[in-house]
Amino acid sequence: MLKIQGLKKKFGNFEALSGLDMEVEEGALYGFVGPNGAGKTTAIRIITGLLKADEGTVMIGGKDAFLYSGQVKNEFGYVPDEFGLYDNLKVWEYMDFFASCYGLSGLVARERCTKLLEQVKLAGKEEFFVDSLSRGMKQRLCLARAMIHDPKLLVLDEPTSGMDPRARIEFKELLKELCAEGKTIVVSSHILSELAQMCTDIGIIDAGKVVLSGNMGEILKKVNDSNPIRIQVVENVWEAVKFLRTEPEVQTITVEGNDIVVGFHGGKDAEAMLLAKLVAHNIGICGFWREPGDLESIFMQITDHDMEKVVMTSEE
Numbered sequence: 001m002l003k004i005q006g007l008k009k010k011f012g013n014f015e016a017l018s019g020l021d022m023e024v025e026e027g028a029l030y031g032f033v034g035p036n037g038a039g040k041t042t043a044i045r046i047i048t049g050l051l052k053a054d055e056g057t058v059m060i061g062g063k064d065a066f067l068y069s070g071q072v073k074n075e076f077g078y079v080p081d082e083f084g085l086y087d088n089l090k091v092w093e094y095m096d097f098f099a100s101c102y103g104l105s106g107l108v109a110r111e112r113c114t115k116l117l118e119q120v121k122l123a124g125k126e127e128f129f130v131d132s133l134s135r136g137m138k139q140r141l142c143l144a145r146a147m148i149h150d151p152k153l154l155v156l157d158e159p160t161s162g163m164d165p166r167a168r169i170e171f172k173e174l175l176k177e178l179c180a181e182g183k184t185i186v187v188s189s190h191i192l193s194e195l196a197q198m199c200t201d202i203g204i205i206d207a208g209k210v211v212l213s214g215n216m217g218e219i220l221k222k223v224n225d226s227n228p229i230r231i232q233v234v235e236n237v238w239e240a241v242k243f244l245r246t247e248p249e250v251q252t253i254t255v256e257g258n259d260i261v262v263g264f265h266g267g268k269d270a271e272a273m274l275l276a277k278l279v280a281h282n283i284g285i286c287g288f289w290r291e292p293g294d295l296e297s298i299f300m301q302i303t304d305h306d307m308e309k310v311v312m313t314s315e316e
């Protein structure tokens with residue numbers, strides 16, 4: 001649905017994008033995540049045609065977004081990070097205005113707007129002034145507006161920033177529903193855990209490049225495989241340590257009371273073999289498991305950043 005290759009963008013001497021590659025399959029809910037200043041908004045502005053890249057290509061629905069910008073504009077809807085709503089319009093006037101921008105009028109426009117407002121859970125708010133809506137409602141209204149021409153692809157730039165936790169959850173549920181109905185969605189955030197909960201795929205951007213991307217399940221599996229194994233022994237901890245030192249896949253050993261935490265470079269089979277060997281050495285094992293994995297740990301591994309640079313919690 002969306003394919004980006006070798007995207008570069010400089011602002012003066014500063015390289016905001018340094019060869020960004022990204023591929024989003026049809027039907028994906030793709031999380032585009034990275035710390036502040038990583039280049040998310042710049043990439044999104046180029047995808048949506050608001051900014052020109054210095055180098056690289058953006059293909060949307062198989063068409064070059066620069067060469068066929070007119071046609072491609074009908075393929076996507078965009079929710080920017082700063083929404084610039086028309087505060088002094090009523091909700092229905094706002095929707096009606098954008099419907100007319102896409103050539104919809106009369107009953108067709110009315111029906112389309114009603115359906116979209118229902119879809120984003122704003123039915124009944126038609127007579128409210130935009131100004132009087134909560135932040136979460138305004139973002140949902142923006143989303144309805146972005147869908148007025150029924151695009152296949154939705155691109156949202158940090159849509160949940162500034163929302164309270166409840167509004168965030170509602171918005172995430174809404175995106176999942178739209179994805180289930182067939183939309184392809186790209187949503188950016190600097191909050192890793194937020195995207196991990198809802199996305200089918202993820203691309204991690206750092207310093208203007210995608211440093212890791214793929215299916216969420218596969219990435220989490222990779223993360224899991226890179227986490228240490230915790231072994232709880234009944235007694236003879238040092239006997240177990242002596243044995244573990246001889247195992248080639250064991251990289252590090254830390255003893256915490258009767259627990260041994262082992263950095264282990266091996267897959268499931270090697271893991272099962274290690275357990276079998278420990279038992280064969282008459283070491284009493286009462287617990288053996290991989291420490292739970294998370295995306296944060298892999299982000300730290302691949303980017304070597306300070307913890308503070310990426311917001312890890314759901315709070316801003």
Ligand SMILES: Nc1ncnc2c1ncn2[C@@H]1O[C@H](COP(=O)(O)OP(=O)(O)OP(=O)(O)O)[C@@H](O)[C@H]1O
Nearest residue numbers: 011014016034035036037038039040041042043190
């Ligand atoms: N118009 C511009 N002129 C100069 N520098 C810019 C401009 N737009 C973006 N930048 C710089 O490019 C880098 C990437 O910015 P961008 O807004 O794309 O990052 P981001 O990942 O969206 O960050 P955030 O999460 O804070 O929105 C930043 O260092 C920013 O200061």
